[in-house]
Amino acid sequence: MPQVDHNPRAIVIGGGATGCAVARDLALRGFGVTLVEFGDLGSGTSSRFHGMLQSGARYAVSDTDYAAECMRERLIVADLAAGVVEQTGGLFVSLPDDPPEFSDRFYDGCLSANIPVEELDPDLVMAREPAISRHVLRAFSVPDATVQSWRLVNLLADDVRRRGGEILTRHQVIGMKVRNGRMCGVRVTSAAGEVTLEADVVLNAAGPWSARVAAMVGRTVDLELSKGSIIALSHRMVSHAVNRCRPPTSHDIIVPTGTVGLFGATSEVVGDPDTTNVRGQEIQELLNNAEVLLPEVRNYRVYRAWAGVRPLFKPKGWPSEKPVPRRHSVINHGDDGLVGFFTVCGGSLTTHRSMAEDLGNQVCLSLGFDAKCISAITPLTRGKNGHGWRPADNYRGIEEDRCYQSLVCECEAVTQSEVIDLIENHGIKHIHDLRRRLRIGFGPCQGTFCGSRVAALIARYHPDFASNDDLGRFWVERLKGIVHTAWGQQARQALLSDTVYRETLGVRLKPELATSADYR
Amino acid sequence: MKTDAIIIGTELDGLIAAIRLREHGYSVRMIGNGGGSLHYAPEGIHVLGFSPRNDEEIICEPLAIISQLDQSHPYRKVGIDQIRNALDWFVNISGEIHQKITISGHNELAVSATGLSIPVYGTSEHQATVGKIGGKTAALVRFRGYRDFPVELVAIELGKTGTKTEIVDVVAPGDAVENAALAKAFDELEETDSYFTALKDSIPSYADVMLFPAVMGLSNFHRTLASAERVLGMPCLEVPTLPPSVPGMRLERALTNYLRNGTASLHSCSGISGSSFETDRIVVWDDMGRQYEASLVIVSNGGVLMGGLDVDSYGVVHETSFGFKTYQSEPLKPTTVGRSLNALHITGVETDDALRPQRNGSGFCRNAFVTGRTLPHWNPAMECSTEGVCVATGWAAAENAHEYLESLNVA
Numbered sequence: 012m013p014q015v016d017h018n019p020r021a022i023v024i025g026g027g028a029t030g031c032a033v034a035r036d037l038a039l040r041g042f043g044v045t046l047v048e049f050g051d052l053g054s055g056t057s058s059r060f061h062g063m064l065q066s067g068a069r070y071a072v073s074d075t076d077y078a079a080e081c082m083r084e085r086l087i088v089a090d091l092a093a094g095v096v097e098q099t100g101g102l103f104v105s106l107p108d109d110p111p112e113f114s115d116r117f118y119d120g121c122l123s124a125n126i127p128v129e130e131l132d133p134d135l136v137m138a139r140e141p142a143i144s145r146h147v148l149r150a151f152s153v154p155d156a157t158v159q160s161w162r163l164v165n166l167l168a169d170d171v172r173r174r175g176g177e178i179l180t181r182h183q184v185i186g187m188k189v190r191n192g193r194m195c196g197v198r199v200t201s202a203a204g205e206v207t208l209e210a211d212v213v214l215n216a217a218g219p220w221s222a223r224v225a226a227m228v229g230r231t232v233d234l235e236l237s238k239g240s241i242i243a244l245s246h247r248m249v250s251h252a253v254n255r256c257r258p259p260t261s262h263d264i265i266v267p268t269g270t271v272g273l274f275g276a277t278s279e280v281v282g283d284p285d286t287t288n289v290r291g292q293e294i295q296e297l298l299n300n301a302e303v304l305l306p307e308v309r310n311y312r313v314y315r316a317w318a319g320v321r322p323l324f325k326p327k328g329w330p331s332e333k334p335v336p337r338r339h340s341v342i343n344h345g346d347d348g349l350v351g352f353f354t355v356c357g358g359s360l361t362t363h364r365s366m367a368e369d370l371g372n373q374v375c376l377s378l379g380f381d382a383k384c385i386s387a388i389t390p391l392t393r394g395k396n397g398h399g400w401r402p403a404d405n406y407r408g409i410e411e412d413r414c415y416q417s418l419v420c421e422c423e424a425v426t427q428s429e430v431i432d433l434i435e436n437h438g439i440k441h442i443h444d445l446r447r448r449l450r451i452g453f454g455p456c457q458g459t460f461c462g463s464r465v466a467a468l469i470a471r472y473h474p475d476f477a478s479n480d481d482l483g484r485f486w487v488e489r490l491k492g493i494v495h496t497a498w499g500q501q502a503r504q505a506l507l508s509d510t511v512y513r514e515t516l517g518v519r520l521k522p523e524l525a526t527s528a529d530y531r
Numbered sequence: 532m533k534t535d536a537i538i539i540g541t542e543l544d545g546l547i548a549a550i551r552l553r554e555h556g557y558s559v560r561m562i563g564n565g566g567g568s569l570h571y572a573p574e575g576i577h578v579l580g581f582s583p584r585n586d587e588e589i590i591c592e593p594l595a596i597i598s599q600l601d602q603s604h605p606y607r608k609v610g611i612d613q614i615r616n617a618l619d620w621f622v623n624i625s626g627e628i629h630q631k632i633t634i635s636g637h638n639e640l641a642v643s644a645t646g647l648s649i650p651v652y653g654t655s656e657h658q659a660t661v662g663k664i665g666g667k668t669a670a671l672v673r674f675r676g677y678r679d680f681p682v683e684l685v686a687i688e689l690g691k692t693g694t695k696t697e698i699v700d701v702v703a704p705g706d707a708v709e710n711a712a713l714a715k716a717f718d719e720l721e722e723t724d725s726y727f728t729a730l731k732d733s734i735p736s737y738a739d740v741m742l743f744p745a746v747m748g749l750s751n752f753h754r755t756l757a758s759a760e761r762v763l764g765m766p767c768l769e770v771p772t773l774p775p776s777v778p779g780m781r782l783e784r785a786l787t788n789y790l791r792n793g794t795a796s797l798h799s800c801s802g803i804s805g806s807s808f809e810t811d812r813i814v815v816w817d818d819m820g821r822q823y824e825a826s827l828v829i830v831s832n833g834g835v836l837m838g839g840l841d842v843d844s845y846g847v848v849h850e851t852s853f854g855f856k857t858y859q860s861e862p863l864k865p866t867t868v869g870r871s872l873n874a875l876h877i878t879g880v881e882t883d884d885a886l887r888p889q890r891n892g893s894g895f896c897r898n899a900f901v902t903g904r905t906l907p908h909w910n911p912a913m914e915c916s917t918e919g920v921c922v923a924t925g926w927a928a929a930e931n932a933h934e935y936l937e938s939l940n941v942a
Contacts (some may be wrong), residue, residue, distance in 0.1 A: 097831075189657070292863040294865065298844060354653050387848045417676065431698045433694070460773055460774075463773065464678050465643065466684055470684055470687055478683075478684055479645055479647060487868055490868045497863070498841070498843055498844045499844070503836055505872060508877070509872050509912040510571050514572065514577070514915065514917065515643065515772075516645045518647065520868065520869055522868050522869055
């Protein structure tokens, strides 16, 4: 077993929840860390899911071990990052369409996985959740929660920076450096040009893109890419995350998060990790299923639809008819001749920390570097960007400061000073990056009014920046989601957005601009 | 009391139809919730800015290519002669209501709210166009605390086309920061000369044109801008802002007042709750339970954008007030962004060449006409043709209605 006498250097590929957690885990163990992300932090799967911090109850029957892991991690995350977690609680409701025998198995599964579960009176549940079906036969409460994933990812990244790590966004890995069967660095390209980064280990945490990363050095990662589409309802609709009590499949959950309720998700195996387009047929499928749980859903306003790609790890020889397990996997490519290269895949946002811990343990073992994982017991300090995500938090601040007029985004109550702080002090130059951090353009108007205001603020500090092009990209990206749900009031909104952008702002619709990898 | 015509909606097309019918001597009643889509319309009359087939291609002479449009396009139904008549007539009206529009026979390039160029056929006196500012040095006004004019973007774009700009920070009267409040503050400003005199020192001496956001007053903007030009000694032009559009509100208000003085009656309600349709008599109930009766109806309710047409979650478009047959080749299905938006734009109430709709299960109505955004087969945002189509179809509907009413009298 080799023993290193210096603090090892690690390169982490991927800036989602997993990559940031891996970077933090290693930074806490004393590694020098550089994280490389192709786009913006959390712009892939981490921000394209329904925002659940799982109690694990969903998997209590199908995979009790994984369910138990979720429960443990759910408590740790809620403890470390309390500011970005909302303890909504979760409900599992059994409707006439759901297999009746599943409820008892569900209850027993939760108990075996150490998930606190309680059966509730269906009448009480229907009284508490007026939007859901009036045909609840049995109901259970579990400690599900929701998480603001962008904020979580940024908290993790800030923590890495504070511990001396480096976060490189909009840097693409274009090659790997291998010397004598040992990984020793990566070559990256960015607006500033190409550069080679040296390291003792390279860790592939690129989620659905991890097979591509591994392929650069001729290694395979057996991923099953599963696309999930989600719709955002104009209100939270429910106060708990409400699941159907049946084996976990597609479109069976509504999650109240931020100002919206997210219903999803579909599930479809795809070949390309960039497949984030929603098909019209999927929307009708979602609505038909949503109607069972939320009978009035077709009369609700739906802001938009989007899709994310789940990177599930499919073990070799896994039977094709069996659902692919959710549990993560760490691959030490040293086992097939490439020392110092690891891939972590599978898992979920809820288990991002334990995935990082598992990987960190194996990396330390392979390097003979003796450092324990302390990520679960080291608090995450709250970042500087204290934009509260509950609308009430912002409105309180606005009342106190009396700055009603300086709202840049009325829908999500984002003030001018918050935007300027990110532009001036954090070097943010893209409207999209502000959107992810501040929820700009998330509300009813979907960027119709705030887009040009934000672009103007960016232009004030970065006059060389092509703001009208960036505005056009932001607009098209918002439209991509709205056109899927353009009925009722949102049909009017889609046309209003088009009218304002083309007739008043003079921006021409150039969808090809928004297909660039920056905006995946 | 029965009127000759009821007009549903307070859109530009409805106002045009109402004024034209009044000119023919008919009694007119408009019902609608006010606040039509003119509140989203930047200054000027946009007739056809981009080719419907290739929206990258700017059109110089819109009237020359009307004949190349699809047969179903509202312009083809109205026909080139009527379009010319309607535009000439509108230019006259615009002078009478002190909203003078000038038409030069080809498109100008208007400066948009982000400084980009938008082709526009009819321009008003203080509207900023590339022709008026090209090669000059512009002082761009940034009102303190005002967020609906992305002035930094305007500066960048104008810089690209050779217009030098300097942003000047200015405090608006009363420190107003919203479009309507700014317009009101300028309208109520008593000493405009001294306001602009105080401003003079902060304007660089080499500037030779002033660009203000288009909020310089609703009713007194002529006075305010004339004062600015006199004091500052250079042309003072307006650049559009985010909605609500003050120039659009000026036009809506001026047309509405003109119509009121012509004794047409305007009723405010938030919607139509029911109607009864007979061959020579139409009865409409508004959602406050009031009943209106007329010989004919003109539907100018703003289409999907203004809620005149409903799209349901299956993608089916409905006209609910009268049950008119709508056009859609198939239920709207999301595809690409451009095609999805286009499908939403080009849906509408199908009509014959005389703009008469069909009720379900029967032929074309003799006593109903459809105008503007309620008509199918055109895409205002892509073509940049909103006001042109509204003026042309509003005018044509009134002419066709006139013909129908005359035939009644003869009978």
